[in-house]
Amino acid sequence: MADCITILGGRGMLGSDLAPVLVQAGYSVRILDLPEFDLTRADHLARALNGAQVVVNCAAFTNVDQAEKRFDTAMAVNGRAVGALGAAAKERGVFVVHISTDFVFDGRQTRPYVETDPPNPLNTYGRSKLEGEQALRDSACAHVILRVQWSYGNHGKNFISKIRERALTGKELKVVEDQVGAPTWTADMARAITVLIRDRRTGLYHFANAGYASRFEVAVFITTQLNLPVRIMPCVSEAFPTPTLRPKNSWFNTAKIQVILDAPIRSWQNALADFLATPP
Ligand SMILES: NC(=O)c1ccc[n+]([C@@H]2O[C@H](COP(=O)([O-])OP(=O)(O)OC[C@H]3O[C@@H](n4cnc5c(N)ncnc54)[C@H](OP(=O)(O)O)[C@@H]3O)[C@@H](O)[C@H]2O)c1
Structure with a gap:
């Protein structure tokens, strides 16, 4: 019989694309999210794990600026609750796939980040996600952590979606050129997660579409693909002050995960072109 997989935070951006990919791969999938499921509640966790062989934790407090103001909630959801999930999973023999982030790094490195690079989060969101990773490891449950960016x-x-929306207004856009990474489609993440589950891979992996670009270059790519005649001006991050520091380099080295995947990770340009051409 096919494994039963529970997706926590299953109605968020990643969870919504992950569910159909897992169903397509032959798994039976249960989706849980707020308000009926709260990761910080022990009774909810117990119910979520009952009957599951695998749980994928996509649930997180993801609003980076809000996390500064709501420190306790961010730490509770992204940190402590992940430890409780690990303890409950260990008790029941459930395999945990946990999603983490490039925000565990400070982004000051000039090469792509590998899994063994020392984390040094710049903000509460990053600290809370790092605490979640550590708490899951400490629980000693069977698990894999997948960092995405x-x-x-x-x-x-x-x-x-923001660049597409703004470009459609036809007004000139200013986009930062001092933040680099690789835009990564959740559908591609979902296929990588399916392999991690199928092969019960454990440990820590980085995943991103291949290559890298500045946000400015990505914006130019989007408007070119969509044939939108919009002027885009490069600027520096300081032109858009936010209350929270963010890493400027989010570029991941994905050599470790590439070895275990069934196919080469496609470039960010191929994935994004495909996404923009696919109706929602
Ligand atoms: N988006 C990115 O660029 C990015 C980059 C790197 C890593 N990640 C990581 O990827 C994972 C998936 O995030 P996403 O992009 O899919 O973000 P998302 O759309 O915000 O999804 C997170 C989901 O978790 C839910 N949630 C929040 N608090 C919860 C709680 N206490 N109990 C249960 N569910 C809760 C949210 O519900 P509400 O919407 O009702 O709050 C939402 O449905 C997260 O671990 C995130 O840290 C995301």
Whole structure:
């Protein structure tokens, strides 16, 4: 019989694209999210794990600026609750796939980040996600942690949807050129997660679409693909002051995960062109 997989935070951006890919791979999938499921509640966790062989934790407090103001909630959801999930999973023999982030790094490195690079988060969100990774490891449950960066998909707001929306107004855009990473489609993440589950891979992996670019270059790519005659001006991050520091280099080295995947990771340009050409 096919494994039963529970996706926590299953109605968020990644969870929404992950569920159909897992179903397509033959798994039976249960989706849980707020308000009926709260990761910080022990009774909810117990119910979520009952009958599951695998749980994928996509649930997180993801609003980076809000996390500064709501420190306790961010730490509870992204940190402590992940430890509780690990303890409950260990008790029941459930395999945990946990999603983490490039925000565990400070982005000051000038080469792509490998899994063994020392984390040094710049903000509360990054610290809370790092605490979650550590708490899961400490629980000693069977698990894999997948760090992703610059995600986009059809569900929820992201850099790609914001640029597309603004470009459609025809007004000139200013986009930062001092932040680099690889826009990564949640559908591609979902296929990588399916392999991690199938092969019960454990440990820590980085995943991103191949290559890298500045946010400015990504914006130019989007408007070119969509044939939108919009002027885009490069600027520096300081032109858009935010209350929270963010890493300027989010570029991941994906050599470790590439070895275990069934196919080469496609370039960010191929994935994004495909995404922009696919109706939601
Ligand atoms: N988006 C990115 O660029 C990015 C980059 C790197 C890593 N990640 C990581 O990728 C994972 C998936 O994030 P995403 O992009 O899919 O973000 P998302 O759309 O914000 O999804 C997170 C989901 O978790 C839910 N949630 C929040 N608090 C919860 C709680 N206490 N109990 C249960 N569910 C809760 C949210 O519900 P509400 O919407 O109702 O709050 C939402 O449905 C997260 O671990 C995130 O840290 C994301």
